[in-house]
Amino acid sequence: MNSETGVRHIPLRRCVACRQAIPKSQLTRFVKTAEQGIQLDRAARQPGRGAYLCSKPECVFKALQKHLLERALKASLSVEAEIELIQRTDPQN
């Protein structure tokens, strides 16, 4: 099976909330670290197991509410990552 047939090679990753395959550049990467749990990977190049979240506010909300990143990476969310996510669900921000 080749799902990329006829499509230019754009790296796609799946959002943990909506499960849609979205170009990597439009997703936020979270990475599991040994010391501090799940952290935001702003440059998207930290080594380690990663999970992706798209920019839709409902996805951010769902990920927070249902602990989707924690479940995907089997670690707990760092305070910094949690604050960042909460800020993204706030339309004032």
Ligand SMILES: [Zn+2]
């Ligand atoms: Zn999504």
